[in-house]
Amino acid sequence: MNAEHAPSPGEKHFPPFAVDAEFEAAADKRIAQYPEDKKRSAVLPLLHNTQHKFGYIAPEAIEWIASKLGIEPIQVLEVVSFYPGFRQSAPGKFHIRVCRTLSCAMAGSAELMDKLEELTGADRSKCDPHHSPIAVSPDGTWSLEFAECLASCGTGPVVLVNDDFHEDVPAEKAAELMEKYNSPAK
């Protein structure tokens, strides 16, 4: 499983995978949402908890989730590798997802992405939508990814920065958007 994990400059912003009592309790709460003999259903929620706290899904996390749910690690890995929402290497401290799909594209999302690339220093030239969708800036502060339709087509271009949603962000507003996150107070 190590083959999938590439070191990322974003890693320094996230703690290494480790399970404490709070994390375990949150996992148990999710598992209780499903019938007792259908624990496998909790694989997505547990992966979300993991990624939220540790930034990405490390191989140790896959092992832990598998043992927690009584399934094989491959049954967790195949889920991680399928869904675009899960990553196997760390993003930046602020992960920016720009909607790429038609309505946002008409509103200028490609131009926005170009501007963000310039401002953050993240190099998207080696990105491809399936295998390496994320580019991280050299200092690990920012990462960029094109997302498919974020369902706010009337107010494009739209972006998600970590869990925050922003609408009507044309390229001219890229710097303003970054300012909201990169001020010394954050």
Add this chain to the structure above:
Amino acid sequence: MSEVQYLPGKEPHPREYRMIFKNVDRAGWDPSIECYMNDGGYDQLKAALKMDPIAIREEVKTSGLRGRGGAGFPTGVKWGFIPPNNTKPVYLICNCDESEPGTFKDRYIVHQDPHQLIEGMVISAFSVGAHVAYIYIREEFPAGAEILETAIEEARAKGFLGKDILGSGFDLEIYVHRGAGAYICGEETGLIESLEGKRPYPRIKPPYFPAALGLYMAPTIVNNVESLCHVKHIIERGGEEYAKLGVPRNNGTRILCVSGDVKKPGYYEVEVGKLTMGELLNDICGGPKDGRTLKAVIPGGSSAKILRCDETYKIGRGDDAKEISFWDIDMDFDTVAACGSMAGSGGVIVMDDSRKISWVLNNLNHFYAHESCGQCTPCREGSTWMKKISDRIVSGKANPEDVKTLEEVAYQIDGRTVCAFGEASSWPVEAIISKFRDELVAETSEDNEYKSAEALEQMKYL
């Protein structure tokens, strides 16, 4: 009830009929249960719990409600597919995976009026006999998932969820289950696989409906967010009264989400079929941007076949047969279908004369190539081939033959896959080529690097 006031600049258009979106952008409104209950919230649940569950289903059938997720299947009929002799638990799933490009209605319900959805779900679960329900919400709505979790806690604290709801003896728990960024999870059997903790490969049909065999091999009803909200209003008005909204066979209201090249894009809730395309685009949305004319419209989410603004359509049969222009298309399920497209999810994407159709086609091809789950060969390979060919067209490297090849690939996906994604990915291509062939061919050239016979041969293996 006092007149509902809306936030400045967010007032509904006079042609709108706000029912589901009554509280969206409402002045002084917040998603808390107190706010909802002060406005009569959960009264319909109280009324419904005194009814016979079968009677609720009959009201929903009488109302004529058709699913708002895209297929337009009658909701009450779907509920009736649960086997009568069933002994397994029944599950209700709310499909909140809203991810059809062009569609942005469920977002506002979840973020601004979560209790309307929960009330609709409790009534629906009571009717179909489900004691556990899941809201499958797309991962890209992280705030929405939190709002729903809070709303569920509030509803439980008030006794609208949990054991013996309002003393009726009916138990129900609702849980939020977050997806992880895959469009295919909007397909109901893919969604169920995902909820079971697997890759969301859609299931082979039959059984055609999860109502027969769904989550954990048990009868499962999967309904769209908006559809479940309508159930509350059907109880409030009664099925017959509700059915007076809209036009026959296309009852109720529907939220049209307009995006792209109009002056005022946005969401507009209207009575189904009481509005034409021209009225929607020109009167409500302010028409094209200055100096532009409208070129084409995708009327029901990106999977719907594109319509040209200069077309006419022959609709109806026998004495009812008539020819109508694009602008006179009634925005209901049946008329849009008669014009060769579909009303789908209500996502209306508008393109003006500044847009190159090859660019539009290529954007959509990239979407479908990214989102194909890869289970069926025609779709997995075909969607990528289509993307590669349209990449060549937009970059000026295509041969005129490529347009024909692209069309052939599309027709070889359509109808040859386990789920409707095959049609979703190929219909836009088929329609764009059939309606804009000349424009596409004009972007190709006999003099490019793919001209040679060897290159054409190699392209087969792209």
